[in-house]
Amino acid sequence: MAKPGTGAAAEPDAGAPAIEVRDLHKSFGTLEVLAGVDFTVARGEVVCVIGPSGSGKSTLLRCVNRLEEPTSGTVLVAGAEVTDPDVDIDKVRRGIGMVFQSFNLFPHLTALQNLTLPQRRVLGRDKAEATRVARERLARVGLTDKESSYPAQLSGGQQQRVAIARALAMDPQLMLFDEPTSALDPELVGDVLAVMRSLADEGMTMLVVTHEMSFAKEVADRVVFMDGGVIVEEGSPAHVIGAPSHARTRSFLSRLLDPAAARIGPSGD
Numbered sequence: 001m002a003k004p005g006t007g008a009a010a011e012p013d014a015g016a017p018a019i020e021v022r023d024l025h026k027s028f029g030t031l032e033v034l035a036g037v038d039f040t041v042a043r044g045e046v047v048c049v050i051g052p053s054g055s056g057k058s059t060l061l062r063c064v065n066r067l068e069e070p071t072s073g074t075v076l077v078a079g080a081e082v083t084d085p086d087v088d089i090d091k092v093r094r095g096i097g098m099v100f101q102s103f104n105l106f107p108h109l110t111a112l113q114n115l116t117l118p119q120r121r122v123l124g125r126d127k128a129e130a131t132r133v134a135r136e137r138l139a140r141v142g143l144t145d146k147e148s149s150y151p152a153q154l155s156g157g158q159q160q161r162v163a164i165a166r167a168l169a170m171d172p173q174l175m176l177f178d179e180p181t182s183a184l185d186p187e188l189v190g191d192v193l194a195v196m197r198s199l200a201d202e203g204m205t206m207l208v209v210t211h212e213m214s215f216a217k218e219v220a221d222r223v224v225f226m227d228g229g230v231i232v233e234e235g236s237p238a239h240v241i242g243a244p245s246h247a248r249t250r251s252f253l254s255r256l257l258d259p260a261a262a263r264i265g266p267s268g269d
């Protein structure tokens, strides 16, 4: 098997961590958004990334499946070097489910069709198999009765659960979530978090950018706090959220707990 870092297009390695990021840098023009990030996500681990707006959380997530080209550094997914120019990036991406704040469902397709289309196009599944998998995944997110609904006929929370089911239909080894509940009305957040919690309980490897501290506290194996393009601290939720070591983490958490203070804060977020 090709060793990571040799420049060869590495095959997924069953023993390798789910994600390994080494000295990752990303600049947009003169703006350095990631200033040397190192971290590892083990298989089956749930890691929540928290931090202020603009700290580089989404950019980090997008570098994992190379939706963003890193300026330098190495990203390995299941041992395959994503940052290798010769890697089969489509193959790597097939193993990674991604759920964004905006659901990006096809408006002209039903919930069921939103799940079957990528399976047929990308995985080459036949209609019967794609439909079987789609129904199973819709059941898993509690939307069996909505398979014939179009996105406009679903609530935001239901649409997000369809988006999660769509990602799950591709049998990913790893799920990336970028603030999956932040566009939702408060009363719809719980159902989406419940689905994510059940995925975590089933052993799915998850990297989750979130502002939901109670979710991070209960579900994360590890919490990573980012600020200014670096990881300021990481550790158990009890440590990072419950008893943070760094002043920057404490200040972020107190602004999060006191939205009024955040609104009048200098950064305006």
Ligand SMILES: Nc1ncnc2c1ncn2[C@@H]1O[C@H](COP(=O)(O)OP(=O)(O)OP(=O)(O)O)[C@@H](O)[C@H]1O
Residues within 6 Å of the ligand: 028, 031, 033, 051, 052, 053, 054, 055, 056, 057, 058, 059, 060
């Ligand atoms: N394509 C781009 N071109 C130029 N600048 C960008 C681009 N994408 C992101 N940035 C900048 O990079 C910085 C980090 O953005 P990023 O989206 O990673 O932050 P974030 O931590 O996810 O913030 P939020 O909590 O608001 O989602 C921001 O200053 C942003 O304006």
Ligand SMILES: [Mg+2]
Residues within 6 Å of the ligand: 057, 058, 059, 178
């Ligand atoms: Mg973001």
